[in-house]
Amino acid sequence: MTGGTKLAPPGRVPLINPANILTALRMLLVPVFVVLQVLAQPDQTHWQMAACLTFMTASATDVVDGWIARRYGLITSFGKIADPIADKALTGTALVLLSAYGQLPWWVTVTILAREWGVTALRFWVIRYGVMAASRGGKLKTMLQIAAITWYLWPMPAALVPVGPWLMGAAVIATVVTGLDYALRALRLRRAGTA
Numbered sequence: 438m439t440g441g442t443k444l445a446p447p448g449r450v451p452l453i454n455p456a457n458i459l460t461a462l463r464m465l466l467v468p469v470f471v472v473l474q475v476l477a478q479p480d481q482t483h484w485q486m487a488a489c490l491t492f493m494t495a496s497a498t499d500v501v502d503g504w505i506a507r508r509y510g511l512i513t514s515f516g517k518i519a520d521p522i523a524d525k526a527l528t529g530t531a532l533v534l535l536s537a538y539g540q541l542p543w544w545v546t547v548t549i550l551a552r553e554w555g556v557t558a559l560r561f562w563v564i565r566y567g568v569m570a571a572s573r574g575g576k577l578k579t580m581l582q583i584a585a586i587t588w589y590l591w592p593m594p595a596a597l598v599p600v601g602p603w604l605m606g607a608a609v610i611a612t613v614v615t616g617l618d619y620a621l622r623a624l625r626l627r628r629a630g631t632a
Contacts, residue, residue, distance in 0.1 A: 454511045459502035463523040466495040467530055474534050474590070482592045489590035495527050496583045524579075525553050531586045540589055545609055549582065552616035559623040566630030569622055574615040581608035 473488035502520065506512045529550055535541035560569050585604040593601070 450511055450513050452513060452515055454513070456502045456506035456509075456511045457513060457516050457519070459498040459505070460516055460519050460523050463495045463498045463502070463527060464519070466491055466498075467523075467526050470495065470527070471530060471534065474531075478538055480592075485590065485592045489587060492527070492531055492590055493583075493587055496587075499524055499527075499579075521557060525550075525557070528582055528586065529553065531590070535586070535589050541605070545605060548609060549612050552612045556616060556619045559619055563623045563626045563630070566626050569619060569626065572615065572618065572622075574611065574618060578608065578611040578615045581611050584608070 470488055470491045473484055473491055477484035477488050499520070502516070506516055532541065532546040532549060536543045536546040563569065581604065585601065585608040588601045588604050
């Protein structure tokens with residue numbers, strides 16, 4: 438017992454646990470989001486709201502599943518692999534759909550996706566030498582991406598629509614800066630491991 442909380446015994450974390458269930462739910466919500474976003478075109482307000490709420494719900498599971506896994510010692514190999522895949526599937530799908538429907542420039546989507554998959558590749562590149570945990574900047578980047586995508590998805594009043602590009606601009610800057618930071622961290626980790 439730690440602070441009144443039961444932790445799973447070391448090496449005996451069940452595959453089916455609340456954290457992994459939430460990760461799996463996030464993956465299942467991706468196709469639901471796609472269908473709703475397609476139905477939302479063009480200018481179907483109720484479907485736009487449904488698509489946005491689905492995206493927000495799926496995004497919330499990312500915060501909750503990580504907290505549960507760490508708090509209750511429910512970290513599994515499945516979770517380590519599935520969690521980032523689910524994250525990228527959700528945000529990547531949202532960005533591609535926004536660009537496909539002309540709501541977001543393609544260069545934004547390409548820049549963000551290139552960074553996300555690039556950092557994933559870097560993590561695998563240095564996995565023998567250590568784990569690159571999410572930085573504070575990386576967490577801020579995720580929050581900005583989710584906020585910006587949510588702003589674009591929700592049927593905002595005309596007066597608030599211009600806020601979207603500013604939010605997305607901040608998300609892109611954070612995405613690029615943290616991507617460079619992860620690249621430097623990966624190089625340092627690799628050099629330290631081969632020294």
